[in-house]
Amino acid sequence: MRAATIVDRRVEVREHPDPQPSHGQIRVRVRAAGLNAADLMQVEGHYPAPPGWPPDIPGMELAGEVDAVGPAATRFAVGDRIMAVVGGGGQAELAVVHEREAMPVPDQVPWEEAGGLPEVFTTAHDALFTQAALSPGEHLLVNGAAGGVGTAAVQLGVTAGARVTASVRSVERRLEVAALGGDIQVIDPGDAGAHGPYNVVLELVGAPNLPTDLAALATGGRISVIGTGGGSRAEVNLGLLMRARGRIHGSTLRARPLEAKAAAARAMEAHVLPLFAAGRLRVPVCAAVPLDDAAAAYERFAAGSKFGKVVLVAG
Amino acid sequence: MRAATIVDRRVEVREHPDPQPSHGQIRVRVRAAGLNAADLMQVEGHYPAPPGWPPDIPGMELAGEVDAVGPAATRFAVGDRIMAVVGGGGQAELAVVHEREAMPVPDQVPWEEAGGLPEVFTTAHDALFTQAALSPGEHLLVNGAAGGVGTAAVQLGVTAGARVTASVRSVERRLEVAALGGDIQVIDPGDAGAHGPYNVVLELVGAPNLPTDLAALATGGRISVIGTGGGSRAEVNLGLLMRARGRIHGSTLRARPLEAKAAAARAMEAHVLPLFAAGRLRVPVCAAVPLDDAAAAYERFAAGSKFGKVVLVAG
Structure with missing residues (x-):
């Protein structure tokens, strides 16, 4: 798979082995993945990914279709639209996440908004x-x-x-x-x-x-x-x-363990996603940039004065 | 009644009119009243009493017997042993307090400890x-x-x-x-x-x-x-x-309104007074000083390096 990759404090798109979902995990074909300030800090070497997450692929959130299901993962089926906060690795064609950290994407929410929603x-x-x-x-x-x-x-x-x-x-x-x-x-x-x-x-x-x-x-x-x-x-x-x-x-979200991230995802399902389903919330997206142009997306993000999110989108 | 009184940034004992308990209040014949850092600040002119409390009589806590009961006050009878956090006026022979701010003194707790307990x-x-x-x-x-x-x-x-x-x-x-x-x-x-x-x-x-x-x-x-x-x-x-x-x-306790002080008193009754009744808590008293020597008690308090409380006691 291709993924945004940190090389010498810059981002370029490189080939990586496809990740495999293990116990309780799902693999997601990423359609959109938002940029966050923490990504910029990570690229600059100040904020390493927590243990267990890809160290060189940035991306703390993603949305896409379930592509494969690991052992004992039962919440979602292949093809389901999901989104999640992740500890890293979201800005790639494929990513794995524990099913308890994932949330369904409401039908009303388009991919580019869903990719910039979770974090x-x-x-x-x-x-x-x-x-x-x-x-x-x-x-x-x-x-x-x-x-x-x-x-x-x-x-x-x-x-x-x-x-x-x-x-x-x-x-x-x-x-x-x-x-x-x-x-x-x-x-x-x-x-x-x-x-x-x-x-x-x-x-x-x-x-x-x-x-x-x-x-x-x-x-x-x-x-x-x-x-x-x-x-x-x-x-x-x-x-x-x-x-x-x-x-x-x-507070920060990124350093939290599985149980805390999963609890936050349940709170989102109970209290926030119904408001998206009702059309009462939206994700302002100021730029949707193809994954292959990841470096340009980071430049746009770093330039500041944005209204809402910069999101990488897959082909 | 006699009371510790703030005069020119010092404390002396002076005569005051007896306070009268109004709606929901009880009047207490004070047996003991602890000193606190806030008293010292008040004497020095930095921490005026909140509205509704005696401006010139220090004392944020007291213990004593109920001496008179105001209209609609039903929690205590004359003679009951009570203690309370007050907004001021505790270091006197008599003080009035709303009955919902008062707590019973467990039988096992002597007056000088009870006077230094509430705050x-x-x-x-x-x-x-x-x-x-x-x-x-x-x-x-x-x-x-x-x-x-x-x-x-x-x-x-x-x-x-x-x-x-x-x-x-x-x-x-x-x-x-x-x-x-x-x-x-x-x-x-x-x-x-x-x-x-x-x-x-x-x-x-x-x-x-x-x-x-x-x-x-x-x-x-x-x-x-x-x-x-x-x-x-x-x-x-x-x-x-x-x-x-x-x-x-x-946080500070003193500036809180009646309902917050009363809620704190209920929490004390539920969670702290049973431990005093069981002999599992005590109030270390480093000096018990007669009310008439209030000035000396303030000097002892200001000298620092205390273990526990300085308490004024009535005759």
């Missing part, structure tokens, strides 16, 4: 609900709302009955973010302090925002840190955190 | 269990373990089946902390990093410890910040927090 929606759902327990009527701030996780979080916040404020650095992206849902307030990041207090802050930029996040936190508020592209060494005023009776979560 | 055990229980969800088999680090909240937390950790490591700065206090329970590992604060990983860190010192707390946090670990005597501006490496999939809580 960002699982991350956003886990951060907002499993960790931060976002509830109807609460005020959610999404910092860095134009990217993949940001556009997922904004939509999930709206569907869950939260009041959503979205901070977006790029002026050109603001109308697109505002169009994601019913009543989204889109602001400049510098104005976030003036629009609080917030019950939940989803922090996708990192350290530079923490002082404002904390100062604008409502009593009992939760800050969920999922991205640190803007820096990771934050100054935290513990007095403010105590006064707000608040908490700061940090 | 520290409610704070420690709330931080360890309600917030950090400490569970049997987990490893708990208590930073600043020789003080009031520290000695409470160490004992609660032991009774809950956690493995407890206690950091204590003062060499003289370490044997006393070790004697609090079954199998407590008492260490120098500088060695905390070497004894992890910790599932839960109860941070009673503050900012200087946060880098070590984070570096030694187990996957899924929780840091609960309750005291910042050592400083409140912490440097937090968000990358470490994300990798650990950890969280940092901050």
Whole structure:
């Protein structure tokens, strides 16, 4: 099979042996696979794949048809449309994944959206609900709302009955973010302090925002840190955190063991996929690039100022 | 009535009008009332009492007999032994408190221990269990373990089946902390990093410890910040927090509204007072000082290097 391959801190497409599904696994003929910030970090040598995943093939999510079924795998049949978060190896013609980490693709979701769906929606759902327990009527701030996780979080916040404020650095992206849902307030990041207090802050930029996040936190508020592209060494005023009776979560999806990834997939099946089936959520795709042009897709991703996902698609 | 009174950033005992219990309240003839760090901050002008509490009479906890019962108060009768966390005014001959904030004093607990029990055990229980969800088999680090909240937390950790490591700065206090329970590992604060990983860190010192707390946090670990005597501006490496999939809580008891204080009192009745009744918990009292000598009690408290509580006792 052909796969995006990390060679000397760059990505090129190379031939690899076909992977074989073992106990409990399924093999997927990949139709689409999204790019994520972690892929870029891995290509640059900063974020190796966890043990058990291909070390040189990037890709933390995929969608495609089941191509072969390993021993004791019973959830899916050959030909089923599935998608999954994986620890690596998604940007290839074939990939194997444990069946408990896989989810069905709703009929309404086209391949290029499905390929960019699992990582960002699982991350956003886990951060907002499993960790931060976002509830109807609460005020959610999404910092860095134009990217993949940001556009997922904004939509999930709206569907869950939260009041959503979205901070977006790029002026050109603001109308697109505002169009994601019913009543989204889109602001400049510098104005976030003036629009609080917030019950939940989803922090996708990192350290530079923490002082404002904390100062604008409502009593009992939760800050969920999922991205640190803007820096990771934050100054935290513990007095403010105590006064707000608040908490700061940090999380990543990739390093989680099978049981945690499978639990997150079940939460997606129960709480997110029905909303896709009902047409209430979508995956904005800013570029769908053939797998053979993987290097160009990485360039587009690294250039920034995207609205939604960059996705690799198979022939 | 006589009461400790804040006059020009010092404490002296002065005469005040007797407080009257209103709807749902009880009046307590105070037998003992513990000192806490917040009292010292209030005396120094940094931490005013929340609205509705005496502004000039310190004291965040008390124990005594019910002396009068206000309209619609039905939980206690005159003469009952009760104790409570209050927003202020505890260090007096009489104090009023809502009956839902009050708890019965177990028969086995003498007055001077009861007067120093509510604030520290409610704070420690709330931080360890309600917030950090400490569970049997987990490893708990208590930073600043020789003080009031520290000695409470160490004992609660032991009774809950956690493995407890206690950091204590003062060499003289370490044997006393070790004697609090079954199998407590008492260490120098500088060695905390070497004894992890910790599932839960109860941070009673503050900012200087946060880098070590984070570096030694187990996957899924929780840091609960309750005291910042050592400083409140912490440097937090968000990358470490994300990798650990950890969280940092901050909390105070004093500013909470009636319903939250009452809920904490119910949790104490359900989970902590039975352990006092069974003789499995105690309140170390390092000094019991007559109310008339309140100024001396504050000096003792401010001198530091205490094991357990400084308590004012009534005649």
